[in-house]
Amino acid sequence: MMTAKKMANGSAKDTKWSEPNHDDTTSESNLVTAEERSQQIDLYLKKEGHLYKQYMKKTMRLLLVGAGESGKSTIVKQMKILHKGGYTDEERRTFIHVIHSNIRESIVTLIYALSNLKPPESLADPSLHECVEYIRTKATATHFEFTDEFFDIVQRLWEDEGVQKCFLRANEFQLIDSAQYFLDKIDDIREPNFLPNDQDIVRTRQKTTGVLETHFIVKNINFHMLDVGGQRDERKKWLQCFSDVTALIFVVACSGFDTVLREDSSQNRLQESLDLYDSLWNNRFLQDTSVIIFLNKQDILAIKVASGRTSLETYFPDYKDYIPSETVDPVDPGFFCCVSEARKDKQRRKESAFPALDIAESRELFKAKCFIRDRFQAKSASKSSQSSFVRRCYPHYTCAIDTENVRHVFNSTKDMIQRMHLDKIGVLRY
Numbered sequence: 001m002m003t004a005k006k007m008a009n010g011s012a013k014d015t016k017w018s019e020p021n022h023d024d025t026t027s028e029s030n031l032v033t034a035e036e037r038s039q040q041i042d043l044y045l046k047k048e049g050h051l052y053k054q055y056m057k058k059t060m061r062l063l064l065v066g067a068g069e070s071g072k073s074t075i076v077k078q079m080k081i082l083h084k085g086g087y088t089d090e091e092r093r094t095f096i097h098v099i100h101s102n103i104r105e106s107i108v109t110l111i112y113a114l115s116n117l118k119p120p121e122s123l124a125d126p127s128l129h130e131c132v133e134y135i136r137t138k139a140t141a142t143h144f145e146f147t148d149e150f151f152d153i154v155q156r157l158w159e160d161e162g163v164q165k166c167f168l169r170a171n172e173f174q175l176i177d178s179a180q181y182f183l184d185k186i187d188d189i190r191e192p193n194f195l196p197n198d199q200d201i202v203r204t205r206q207k208t209t210g211v212l213e214t215h216f217i218v219k220n221i222n223f224h225m226l227d228v229g230g231q232r233d234e235r236k237k238w239l240q241c242f243s244d245v246t247a248l249i250f251v252v253a254c255s256g257f258d259t260v261l262r263e264d265s266s267q268n269r270l271q272e273s274l275d276l277y278d279s280l281w282n283n284r285f286l287q288d289t290s291v292i293i294f295l296n297k298q299d300i301l302a303i304k305v306a307s308g309r310t311s312l313e314t315y316f317p318d319y320k321d322y323i324p325s326e327t328v329d330p331v332d333p334g335f336f337c338c339v340s341e342a343r344k345d346k347q348r349r350k351e352s353a354f355p356a357l358d359i360a361e362s363r364e365l366f367k368a369k370c371f372i373r374d375r376f377q378a379k380s381a382s383k384s385s386q387s388s389f390v391r392r393c394y395p396h397y398t399c400a401i402d403t404e405n406v407r408h409v410f411n412s413t414k415d416m417i418q419r420m421h422l423d424k425i426g427v428l429r430y
């Protein structure tokens with residue numbers, strides 16, 4: 001490090017150093033020795049260092065990582081809703097186009113999947129063939145107007161039983177998670193004065209490219225949250241974010257156990273998350289950084305388990321003989337925080353994305369949640385580190401589209417992040 005003495009001296013042999021003299025006269029009083037100047041600078045750096053340390057103590061840098069579509073940007077949107085005063089009407093309007101594009105992408109995907117699935121599905125109402133043609137030809141055009149004709153056609157197709165059957169097989173192709181939400185809401189969305197609400201905004205899907213940073217203050221603590229693109233070609237940009245990170249928040253789409261990656265159809269999404277987690281846990285630049293795991297998309301996981309159409313066992317054969325180590329009652333509201341939060345209030349329950357589960361389904365969901373969590377925890381074995389810092393992983397079950405759930409999880413991790421941070425800056429000795 002450049003010492004104050006070196007900075008002050010330039011050449012240690014110089015005997016005198018003088019302050020700039022504006023009236024071009026040199027008086028004895030503003031002549032200081034290099035030694036004195038060096039002491040002044042040392043003092044200044046100490047003071048600055050102290051202020052920097054104070055600032056660092058109150059500044060947490062959180063890096064959101066995880067595979068594509070795991071829910072990172074959705075967490076950032078929730079931070080804006082919870083800690084940055086939410087969205088203005090002007091900002092809400094900017095999401096209208098994204099919602100329209102999400103609807104278009106969803107219906108185009110469903111229509112192509114009808115014939116591409118093996119075995120294929122077909123329209124229940126053959127008179128809709130013209131609508132299919134419209135979607136295939138007009139709705140895929142680069143410059144496309146979202147006309148009434150488009151919304152009428154989408155609505156008719158979405159109500160078709162054949163299209164619904166195709167939707168139930170969405171794990172066999174690439175459909176955005178919010179497809180059903182927006183397609184069910186077309187009546188409202190197509191209105192000329194439609195203004196997206198918070199739930200509409202957190203449901204939108206836009207792939208992140210690059211690194212996006214957001215700042216907010218909670219109880220006098222500055223949070224800098226970094227959101228990165230999670231698809232494979234985006235991950236080389238992550239490295240630049242690794243320095244000075246307080247904690248990594250690793251987001252996992254738990255519901256992805258029966259789907260493949262958008263960018264590589266030979267890779268299972270949950271397996272990709274596990275591999276990615278493994279590589280980050282072992283990354284040499286992150287050896288002093290603890291990891292908070294957000295086991296996300298618990299609502300979709302619950303829907304999949306309740307449907308009985310798909311099982312973890314098909315994709316992860318060791319699930320069959322897995323027995324959770326806990327003896328927690330599977331319907332314990334403390335464990336199912338998302339479900340129980342929703343149950344507190346009948347209205348919210350109705351609006352909740354969570355299905356009502358019977359006891360057997362709850363037990364199965366409990367097993368699935370524990371299994372996925374344990375797979376990540378097994379990869380987080382602490383290695384011996386030279387410092388006294390003990391690196392840990394902290395798993396949490398989340399549902400990023402549920403503002404109350406994110407509030408609850410963020411509150412309970414906030415204090416722990418702060419402890420982790422103080423621990424870390426103590427170890428690194430700024």
Ligand SMILES: Nc1nc2c(ncn2[C@@H]2O[C@H](COP(=O)(O)OP(=O)(O)OP(=O)(O)O)[C@@H](O)[C@H]2O)c(=O)[nH]1
Pocket residue numbers: 066067068069070071072073074075176177178202203204205206207208209228229230231251296297298299300353398399400401402
């Ligand atoms: N139902 C449900 N949908 C979710 C949840 N979390 C995120 N989503 C939806 O999943 C989609 C993808 O979420 P994003 O936040 O864009 O994912 P990301 O990790 O930022 O993806 P990249 O930017 O590609 O890395 C969005 O449409 C979200 O609304 C969840 O817990 N439940």
Ligand SMILES: [Mg+2]
Pocket residue numbers: 072073074206207208227228229230
């Ligand atoms: Mg994103």
